[in-house]
Amino acid sequence: MATTIQMQVISTEELKKAVGYKAVDDHIRSGMVVGLGTGSTAYYAVERLGQKIKKGEIVDIVAIPTSTKTEHQAKTWDIPLVTLDTHPSLDVAIDGADEVDDQLNLVKGRGGALLREKMVEVEAKKLVIIVDESKLVKGLGITGAMPVEVTPFCWKRTMRRLLEVEAFQGCQVSAKIREDKDTVYLTDNHNYIIDLFFQKPIPDISLAARQLIEIVGVVEHGLFLNMADICIVSGMNGIRVVEKNP
The missing domain is CATH 3.30.70.260 (ACT domain)
Incomplete structure (x- = not known):
């Protein structure tokens, strides 16, 4: 099941920003425990969450970062951080991916954070993946490491x-x-x-x-199988939201 939102985007960074912001706007609410992914696309989700906390649009929220890099970014936005030891169940996690097949199976970890990503995201009630359309593949293992x-x-x-x-x-x-x-x-x-x-x-x-x-x-x-629930995909023709088949 997929829906498309038409928009104009002019660069790879704009594509990443668009899906990162949309993931937070659509899936994070006050009172949640949130997993924060790692990578150049997940960066924008962390940024958007920080903006909304700063504006008071989201309150009473805690987050679990999947890398020291994401932890440092979250701290610059004063996002409250916890660990799986104290919060073993997450409402939602948002992260990027290196490859996504048509069943929303993933290759992840080219950024080096695959262990912590999997530990956090396997505990999420909902895993939202954010990518540009270049990450979509027919079969896993063909675009890189x-x-x-x-x-x-x-x-x-x-x-x-x-x-x-x-x-x-x-x-x-x-x-x-x-x-x-x-x-x-x-x-x-x-x-x-x-x-x-x-x-x-x-x-x-x-x-x-x-x-x-x-x-x-x-x-x-780096094989993340049967974990993703939603994939938000940006391309030159707009944003598509793809949900896992029931």
Whole structure:
């Protein structure tokens, strides 16, 4: 089920801002516990929430950030922050995605926050995904990295195991340790990320998700399956709101 709102947008940042603002305007109300995503599109949702709190349009609200970067941004807006330890159930979470298929399954984590994102968003009663139309795909795993967070201990052994995953047969998968300025990238959890690249879409994403998490040394992976409820998509022709099929 999809609805379209016509609008004029002139840049990628305008597209991101449009869906970020709409997600907050449509789905966040006073008294809620909210999950705040990470990334260049989620940035605008945090900004909009901060604006509405500052204006007094939303009150009695607390939020759980999914990264230290989002935490710092939220603090600049004086958004009250809590954790899952004190607030284990969320009313709504808003976040971006790297890929979205037609069943609202996702690849997330190219920004490095996949573990905290999944921990927070799996506890949300409603997960709202905000993207531009370039993130829509026919099959997951074809537009870039599918990240896997792993322990630093013996990460090369873990990488070899990732390349042997049965569900990836026929996909021509390759792997690369993520680096930042010529050093290994560290997540907020002090883990490494191994990026997997595929020449073809992952044929069985459910099997892949199960087999990935079964590998000892894997902390979490970037397949977010059966989690999103709504996807707000911006494009040059306007905004579409796509709801998960019942």
